[in-house]
Amino acid sequence: MAGTHRQPEVNIGLVGHVDHGKTTLVRALSGEWTDQHSEEMKRGISIRLGYADATFRRCPEEEAPECYTVEDHCDEHDVDTEVARTVSFVDAPGHETLMATMLSGASLMDGAVLVVGANEEVPQPQTEEHLMALDIIGIENVVIAQNKIDLVDGEGARENYEQIQEFVEGTVAEDAPIVPVSAEQEINLDVLIETIEEEIPTPERDPDADPRMYVARSFDINRPGTTWEGLTGGVLGGSLVAGELDVDDDLELRPGREVEEGGQSEWQSISTTVRSLQAGGEDVDTVTPGGLLGVGTGLDPSMTKGDALAGQVAGHPEALPPTWESFEMEVDLLERLVGAEEGETIDEINTGEPLMLTVGTATTVGAVTSAREGECEVNLKRPVCAETGDVIAINRRVGARWRLIGIGRLQG
Structure with a gap:
């Protein structure tokens, strides 16, 4: 039934390098811009998490993938379209200093669309960093949108496609389908919707759990x-x-x-x-x-x-995880800094150094009070509410900014 509304049932992250067209893609799929802050409008990049809901629909008279649309009415067959599923897009910023926001958004994602510009070399620094964040947080349902295909010729698109395949080898996105699209010209969006429907299912949830x-x-x-x-x-x-x-x-x-x-x-x-x-x-x-x-x-x-x-x-009151002002965590460091030159390794964590930690949607700074190989204890500047076993993204100050250096698991 056209116009039927449903609550979104799945969160899909849009990740990738700044200016590769994530926000334009959301607008094409949902009719909404996710850049809702005036500061973002000025700078043209999503500062905080933007989000927009999209209802995927099907024309009952058409075969897949052509049947998929976001329109209420199919003009070609003059019939109302049927609701397939409503999803929420979380638009994570691609700007390098905002990696913490991306990581906090990743905790809300059930799957992700990695947007890669067909008109630039692969990978761009944030494309690599965002893919690593998906890897760390364990988001396995990934679709790759090769965007801006209207800006390159056939050979350029093929070359870029091969670069993407090489880049995702050995990551959570290794077997992810790559869909060539143009968000600006609305080319191939039906194929992208079909791929999202197949690759990013709605997770099973327990309605009786504490909210x-x-x-x-x-x-x-x-x-x-x-x-x-x-x-x-x-x-x-x-x-x-x-x-x-x-x-x-x-x-x-x-x-x-x-x-x-x-x-x-x-x-x-x-x-x-x-x-x-x-x-x-x-x-x-x-x-x-x-x-x-x-x-x-x-x-x-x-x-x-x-x-x-x-x-x-x-x-609900008294049903939440504990609040931690300090904790011990297992530490698994990356082999090298994202985007760093070959051979640039990551040093072990030292007692006394400050770390920026992202747990769920919370980001806090912790001072390391004790560090051993594979684990450390931190005192937090601002406490967090978390379960034992929760995944923590660990960032270290390198030069003028925080860089992702590894993941931790809260031990207590």
């Missing part, structure tokens, strides 16, 4: 000058990874916020209520895992503005 939401964004939706009677509570944006969440549920956020008491400061969880839920752009009473959602809360909007609560974990 758990990774908060990736938070905002104040009130306009300047709103009177206090008209104020709406703060909004959380992110993804429910387990369980179900209903309007009027009690909600706890960990690690919460830092509170000063008697000259001492400690982190306390935040309690609130779910006032409204939005999924796929519509108000709903219940949300299930999959897709990106907005949760209207009873929180003072000043607490949520400007992504202040990004990195929190939300769920």
